[in-house]
Each structure stands twice: as C-alpha cells, then as structure tokens.
Amino acid sequence: MKSVAIVGASGYTGRELLTLLERHRHLRATVVMTARAGAAPEPPAFPGEPSIDALDLGRLAHVDGVFLCTPHGAASSIAAAALQLGKKVVDLSADFRLRDPAVYASTYGSPHPAPDLLQQAVYGLTEHARDAVRGARLVANPGCYPTSILLPLLPLLAAGQIDAEAPIIADSKSGTSGAGKAPGERTHFGNVHENFVAYGVGTHRHAPEIHQAAGTDRIVFTPHLLPTFRGILSTIYVTPAPGASAATMRACLAERYAAEPFVRVYGPTGSGQSGPDPRLPELRLVQHTNQNHLAVAASGPLVVLVSVIDNLQKGASGQALQNMNLMLGLAEAEGLR
Amino acid sequence: MKSVAIVGASGYTGRELLTLLERHRHLRATVVMTARAGAAPEPPAFPGEPSIDALDLGRLAHVDGVFLCTPHGAASSIAAAALQLGKKVVDLSADFRLRDPAVYASTYGSPHPAPDLLQQAVYGLTEHARDAVRGARLVANPGCYPTSILLPLLPLLAAGQIDAEAPIIADSKSGTSGAGKAPGERTHFGNVHENFVAYGVGTHRHAPEIHQAAGTDRIVFTPHLLPTFRGILSTIYVTPAPGASAATMRACLAERYAAEPFVRVYGPTGSGQSGPDPRLPELRLVQHTNQNHLAVAASGPLVVLVSVIDNLQKGASGQALQNMNLMLGLAEAEGLR
Amino acid sequence: MKSVAIVGASGYTGRELLTLLERHRHLRATVVMTARAGAAPEPPAFPGEPSIDALDLGRLAHVDGVFLCTPHGAASSIAAAALQLGKKVVDLSADFRLRDPAVYASTYGSPHPAPDLLQQAVYGLTEHARDAVRGARLVANPGCYPTSILLPLLPLLAAGQIDAEAPIIADSKSGTSGAGKAPGERTHFGNVHENFVAYGVGTHRHAPEIHQAAGTDRIVFTPHLLPTFRGILSTIYVTPAPGASAATMRACLAERYAAEPFVRVYGPTGSGQSGPDPRLPELRLVQHTNQNHLAVAASGPLVVLVSVIDNLQKGASGQALQNMNLMLGLAEAEGLR
C-alpha cells in the first residue's frame, strides 16, 4: 500500500481524486490539505466528506506521491518543495504544461514562477507519453479541452492522414465543473441554465497547449459552456490528406488505440459496432468514467471527429491517477475500473 | 383587422404563433385546426389554452392567410386547397423549401407531393427576400438551423469576403423544442438532461437547404442537441478572402443589417458596443424574441461567426409572422415587438 | 402617459419590471437607477438592455410613482425621500411588510429603519387589499412565497372552511431567481443542477409575514430550492372544518375569484374544466405571466391545495405593477395582458 498527498483538496478535482482513491487497492490519500498558505483547516462541509487540513509542506515527507489540485501559479512552489523531498508529483494545474516560459508569460499574464522546473516536467497525455511518465518526477497533467482534442488528433497527424496546410477546427463544449467550485457570474445558475454560450473565442488559454502538443498552430479552438455539470464533447473538423478518408482515419485510430483500456473508437456510422441503432458518442456514456469515446464520420469535403470525455476524470483527476499509478510502479488502470 | 388560420396548432410552432398573435393588433387567429384528416378536435389541455378544431378545409375560405404548422409531407395538399381559395400561405414545414424535386426526394425519401407548386414558392428568409415575400402567394418558411447560419453568411458571401474555395463549417447547437412535441427516445428527459450529443453528422436534412440558399455546397453542417428547450447557437468558421478580416466582415454585416429590426451585430470583441464587459451572443438574450444576434471574431487563420436565434421564433413562428405580415400588407414587425 | 422610477434596476425584479413596462400603454420608466448610494452608473451589460444611472434622489421629483427593487434595509430611506416628494411608492423589499417593528427586528436582526412609515404602509396582496391599495401612498409588495400561500388560504380561512385548531402546512418549492442575481454558494450551478434541498426549516423570514397576513401562526412553512429559474409551487395541507370538504373549498375559491383576471381555480380532479385529461397546476403554465393557478383535492383526512405562481411576476414585479396601476388610477391589468 502506497500513499499520496492531495494539495488543494476542496475543489472539484481534489474531491474527484478522493472519490477515485476510495476504490484503489494500493494507494491511499493519507495527507489531504488546502493549497493556500495560512488558510484554516476545513471540517467536512457534508457528512461523509473528509476534513481538509491546513497547508503543511513538512507532511509531504511521509507520502510517496503528491497531487497538486491548485490554481495555476500556486502549484510551482509546492511542486518544488515536494520534488526536493524526492516525491513524485502530478500537477493538475497549468503551471508546467507549456515548455516555453515566454509562451506561459504571454498566456497567463505573468512570468513563469519556476522556469527551472519546466525542463523536467513531462506532459502527461498518458496514452502518448507512457514511458516518459513512468520515469518522470514531475508530470504536467493535460488540460481538459486539450485531452479531448489531442487523443483523436495525434495519431492522425502522426500518420499523415490530415492535410498539413488546412486549418483544423476544434469546436468544444464543456460542462460547468470545468470552471471550478468558486461561485461567480459565469457559473451562476441563472446564467447557465437554459442558456449556452461561446467564450474565449480566439483567446482561450488552452490553445497554446493544444498547439504545442500537436506540433502545429493551425488548430482553431473555440470553447463553449454547456448547461451540464460534467463532460466535454469536441467536434473536430479536419481536411483529409490525399488518399485519406473517414474510413482510413477510423482504421488508424482503431489500430492505434486497440489495446488502450481508456479509449474506444466507434465503428462506421458511429455505431456500437454490433448494434442495430448506430450512435455517436454522448456525454452520459463517459460521465464518471476515465473513458474517451471517439467517432469518425465524413461530411462533405471534411472529416468530422467527435470526442467525448468526463472533464473531471480523463480531463483531470482520472488521467492524473493514471499518471501517478505509472510513476509509482502500480497498474495503470488501478482505481479507474 | 385581418384573420388567419393555423393548421397544426397543437405543436410547438402552432402554439408559439397563437402566443404571438395574442399581442398582434391587426391579425387574429379565427381558425385553429389540427392538421390530421379525421382527427378529433382537441379540447384545451390546460386552462387558458385554445381548443383545436377538427380539420375542415372549407373554413379556410373565411380567413385572409393560412399558417401550415404540419410535419413535412402533410402540408402540400392543404397548401393547394388554400391557394385554390386565393389565400396567402406560409408553410412552416420543409415541403416547399427545396426548389428541385429531385433534391427533395433524395433528402426526404419520397417524391415531392406537389412539384407544380414549387415554382411559386418563395423561400422566406425575410431580410433577404422581402420584396418577393410581399408579392408571394406561398412562402416556404426557412428551417431553424438554416436561418441561424444564412443570416451571417449571405452578406459575406455576396460581398466576396469569404474565400470561395475553402470549406465553411457550421457547428450548430439547438434546444430540444426543435425536435417537436411528440415524446420519443431522443427527447426523453433521461436522455437529454446532463447530456449533449451530435447527430446527423454529414446527413442532416437541413444541409441541402443551406447549400441551396447559400449557392454553394461547401458548407459542412453539424447539428447538436442541447439540454435546453429553446434556442440555437451556430458557431461558423470561414476563411477570409484576400483583404478580408474579422473587422471587414463585422463592418459588412453591421452595414447590411443596420436598418433591420431583428438582426443585431455586436461590436468588436463581441461587446455590447458601449459596455465595459465584452460579451458574445447567448441563447438567453434572444429567447422569446424574433432577434438574431451576431458576433465576429478572429481566431488564428479563420474568422468565427457566432449566431443565436430562438428556434421557435426567428427560426419558425416569428419569421413566419414576419412573412405573413408582409404578404397581408401589414407592418412587418407587428406582433413581434 | 404617466411615468415611474425604478430604483435598484439591475436585479431580477427590476429587469422584470422593465420588461413589463415595455408593453404598458400608459406608463413609462423614465428614471432607471441603481439603489446603492455612490455606486457608478451601469452601461448595458447586453445589447438592448437599458443603462442604469447612478442614484440621484432628486430625479424622483419628475415621476409619478416609484418602484423600490432594493434589498431589505435599503428601501426605507429612499421610500421616505419619495414620499416626501409626494410620490406613490411600491416597495418590493421586505421593509414594510411586517406591521410590528419588534417582529421585524427579531426576523431581520436589526431594528426597523423607519418605524414611523410602517403605519401608512398597505400590504399589497392586490386581490385582498384592492381598495386600500388604491388609496395608499406606500405599498409593501408581498413576498413571493406568501403570495403563493395566501391566495388559496385567505378565502378559506375567512369562510371558516378550515379547522381552526389544526396546523396548516405549506410545503413550498421555488426556482432560483428568488435568491437574486448575485452569485453565491447556494445558487452556484454545480450546487443547484441535478439537486434539490429544503432550507430555512422552521426559521424562514417569510413565516412571520404569512402568519400576520393569515391572522394565525399555526401555519408551518418549509421552503425548498428547485433546479429551475422561475416559479413557485406550494403544496398546502389543511384540515377541513366540520361540513367542509375539497368540494366546498373548491367552490369557495371559485366563487371568490370568479371575477379576478389573475387567479384561476381548477375544476374537480384538477382538470382544465373541459379537458379529458385532468391536470394539476404546473410551473410552466404560469411562467412569464401574472397568474395564480389553484387546484383543490382530497387526500385522506386532509384537503390539499396546489398553488403556482411566477415568483418574478405575481410573486414580485407583476403584483407590484398591479398595485402601481391602482395607485395611479390606471387599469389594474394594464401591462400584464
């Protein structure tokens, strides 16, 4: 039995990790702390919830791994302390996702707080970085939108299935849990319910992360806010390279992910392979799971990729646990069904 | 005071028309009928609702105009009868939207029921067909998705602002009222709530209508089902022609629609022109109105158009009333605020 | 054409009043101000919304009536200023609802800010205070929960239909707009959506108001928060007095409200009187209206009253406009359909 600390445990991703760890056979959350220096400990808000202790970096000495569930900017100093103690760190914030400190500065509006640590950070899109994650001391856990977009795109880009000159469009829709637990105008019930809105058009902070990981900045990304709590659906439009088609792309993805427990590629017409009623991925099919479901369909001159994940699991805490399992030498899928 | 008949009054679009007509100063619904031959009259389901009479085409003789709120296929014979009586007809179904009977047949899976009437049908996207509508005997009211997509696109295509070779992507999201009042799997609460799904990828029946009205079939259209009741938001991606940009497109749309009461073009950064808090169109800003709100933003190599309407008003009954007002010589905005 | 000021126009009730006044033929909102002294004017947050000016009590001199849409405690001083200028005032806050300053103090936790004005305030449950409202200078607009509960109860209590010794239970469920526009924990989307909760059990501030207006404190009131935006449904349980029954209570209410345009009493089994499909009141039947729908049904030894209103109209701004219409000598239903 190994142990982890969760720093920043009161937010949605911290709580999701606690829930996942309840079913983990080889990992326990023995340190559960707030991320804010000087903040008071929090007794359980509800029956059955854990207490959250005050921040005490010394307690990190007693665990094997550390999850950082903190806002961007706050993770760096805690990460440095944990690494100093020789601990494995998975950071769920954006602090170590962008390799270039200058891109971080222009994206987040302030200099990178720990540029020296950027070198050793591994970008933890698990299915595409498994070996690097296994040997990493510090993993930057991918953003939720990027995860939903990169899983379908990376194999197709690598295989030359996508026209290298044409723009790629990622039209993404997310539930409100992606905006976090703190109340605000954007997530006020009266502003979300029976409503729908695009935001950050051309300016969202996940675009540079997507560009870096895909190795191209011709991806146009537009996020939208759904009146749901969980889930991201990304509708992605690509121009097939000569010789490529929906069928070749589907085959490419099916082959690439055939052995992956957390990615499922739908058959032609989005069918459930054997079912009489062809379907496309839906949020509810992946909510409360670490799954990514993918479908591929032709639409006029383009090919449409539909990708769904649970933003709090595969888009955050689930993938973080996948990564931590690997870093601690445990079975990758442990605690994730 | 003039009078109209509503045929097919028990569905969502028929009821919306009844609500709109309650506030109309010069038009009354004096005939309110079901569309199904042989169907029994329907007493009001709720206090305050109107009774719906059995179908009796003879009663159309006593009105000035006829709204057909029927499923596609059912409208044609009623339209023929009403036209025979010399009545002005606005058909909210798909029966007269496609000019080419062969396209109708391949889209709807059966021969067109009244190909001889197609000639005289005017496609009633009011802001782009005002004069023709004024003189029309039969107006084919546009589909909800096409309305949300064509209003931003038509002026830009006409002005040569859009690269004529590149694909145009219309990623549309609609509330469930677009699927009608009859219960079914797709609109079961347990299948919609806390869910989101793409459907009809590459195959939706509104695509040929969009292609015909835009004069190009390079528009790739993907509809999605939102867990809301009302509203459509379309996110449209276009490649600017040489010399064009988000700024020139915004100016083009602002000029084209400056005098239009039902189209509003947002200022730069989607702002409310004078507001400190720049915003993009939201469903709730147009629900229960006949408005189309439009914003234009640059995003990498593309320009993004965000367009919102209420699918039951500007996307159906509101636009139908706009058209009927014109056909009967009334003020176009009467009954629509 | 007469004119009114709306003070506190940025909240939900202020905006609802602005919407209602757009359709009023004899009343205009010529002064639209924030309620907070020293607060900056607010340009429109969205296209088509009005600007909200800074607070300037001097401008009240130029209107006929004043609506106070302010939080409790803030209304009193503005009311005093307006009354000084001889203006008719409708206060939508709780400041003048409780006649006894001691009850106010124990309910709201601070002394009443203007006890001398309490004397002249009329409690404006319009259908039960029409003559007093007509002559009033200051009307205390009833709370939303009390309106939904008192309209069915008052006639039955007056007619001796309810056992005077037994408790009366009012189990009420409200949409979130009753909690106002300011974001907070309680109205965070993640805390409301797919959730339901009772609150203020035995302690809600509307209980003393209900007790005062009903003339009895044996009414047990429990509010709940629905995952909807608009509407209140109150399920009320009463013990029939000897000789009384669901039938006699229904007859009593039907007779009492026969001529009222804003109260509708359902027929036996909650039917729509003539309909084949008996129904009970639903939120959606009164949303965006000033209606109160009532049904009466027997259930074992008790009689159940089901009462629905739109909390922002009959429960706030609609009833406020009813009252202002009366105070200014206009038709009571003007602007309310």
Next chain:
Amino acid sequence: MKSVAIVGASGYTGRELLTLLERHRHLRATVVMTARAGAAPEPPAFPGEPSIDALDLGRLAHVDGVFLCTPHGAASSIAAAALQLGKKVVDLSADFRLRDPAVYASTYGSPHPAPDLLQQAVYGLTEHARDAVRGARLVANPGCYPTSILLPLLPLLAAGQIDAEAPIIADSKSGTSGAGKAPGERTHFGNVHENFVAYGVGTHRHAPEIHQAAGTDRIVFTPHLLPTFRGILSTIYVTPAPGASAATMRACLAERYAAEPFVRVYGPTGSGQSGPDPRLPELRLVQHTNQNHLAVAASGPLVVLVSVIDNLQKGASGQALQNMNLMLGLAEAEGLR
C-alpha cells in the same frame, strides 16, 4: 462466487444492478434477459453495455438468485418459475408488496396474478426486516417513495414519539428516473425541464404500501416530479406525542440507526455534526449511493423530517442487492461500498 439472473435488464433498475454488480466481489450477473416473452434479444445500445438475451426461464436453473426488474403484473409468473427451481427471488416490481390481494386489486385495477405466493413474500425494507429477509425465498423490494418515508417514520412510530391521532404528511419529490426508461408525455424533456408538478394527489399507488408498512392509514402522501434524473427528497410533517420533540425524535433515530451503514442521522440544525455550516440533506449527497440521510427540525407545533435517497439505489436496485446479499449469505453491504 455466486451468480444471479437479471430479468428485465434494459430498464433503469436493471442497468443500475449491472453497474453495482461490476464492483461486487462475490456475485456475478451470469444471466441477463429481457422480461417480455417473445421479445428479441437486444444487442448493446452503446459501447460497453451488455447484450440482453431473450427470455428463457430454463436458464434460471443455473443461477443462485433472481432479480425481477419488470413492470408490475409481469413479475408474478417469472417469480413462480424461479421459486419452483428453488431460487432466491428479489422482485423490484409492486407485485408482492401488498399483503392483501383485495388491496392490490383496488390499487392496480386487476386481480392479483399470484395470490398464493403473497404469503411467503417478505417486505424487504432491509433495516427493518433483516432476519426475515435472510430466511426468505421471495422478497418484495419496497417502492422508492415508501423507502424514503418509512425509514424515518418507523422508529418514531414504534417508540410512540408521534401523536397517534394527528395526520402525518409526506410531501415527496422525485427525479424522473422513477418514471422509467420508456418515453412518454410526462417525461418528455419539454414537459419536465424548467417545470415542476404534483401528481397523483390522494390517489398514488404507493400510499397503500406506505399505510400497510407503517400500520396506519393516516399518512397523507403527495408525490411531485422534479426536473432531475436521480433522487427523492421527502419532507415529512409529524405532530409530537406528549413529551416528544425534535430533539427526542432525533435521538431516537440516531440511536436506532447508529450501527446501520446505509442510514445517517444529521445532528441538530441539520449540521454535518462537526461542520461550521449547518446543512440539511440534499439529493446530491446521496446520488449514486445506497444511503438514506435524515434530518429532524422543529417548525412551530410540528416536527419536520427531511429524508433523501437515490431512488435507483436505496429506492430500488441498491436495496435489492442488500436483500439478495442477505438471502445468499453474503455480507449485506458487498457491492454497495
């Protein structure tokens, strides 16, 4: 490892059982069948879902226990066949809940299909029938509403804490999953979303079940339909017996359920015992769990009990698994965390 059959696996309760059994260490669903004689097998509707085989009663010979997830009326003959084979049966339908065939006939409108089996059926409200369930061959799994109402009431009635003459009011609110998977008017998204309604006032089929289990018919039960998918909240009003109070009732419940893993009694003011922020039970605290959370509060002359469960777990499949675990000699909480 033991095995069970699920008959009627395509509905919500059948699917919930399948999900629960995935985590069960000692029980497997080896037979998964539709309940309708002659119905075709169903391939998985979605990737990852199980196939559902055609009905074949012979296959029941190979399992240890049988869950019947069928509509009322259909369960009896399958139950008889399974009992004949010596299998343990948990019936989730209403067929064996009412001991008196005459009450069944008047409640369900047709004679009881298997009155001879009624004798041996044990009403499986687990916490109040544990020993009987352990020895039972046939368990009638309680209804969802009754479970939420009886768990708080039974100990108080047994302890004489409730005035034996006064009515008890159970005002219950349920998510739509209680109405099942088949689409219909009542569960159409457009009829549920942004709506709320009471139904079956004085006539709901769960009332006789509640009366039988509580040993009194003075309980007045009113169900309502929430715009949520999962969860029931019942607000229950009782008159304290002489000497009783909210405090004594809370103590009574806390003591009665102290050792129960699936019932949690909140401390005074509904607090989380140690928390600074007193709370009442909420749907989301029990969704996807087999928990019943209870709070007790004084309100005027009455005491209010607030009770929440997940209708698909403690209100159906979770409690069914509790019962089956006992019947098969397994740990009661296995598969339920």
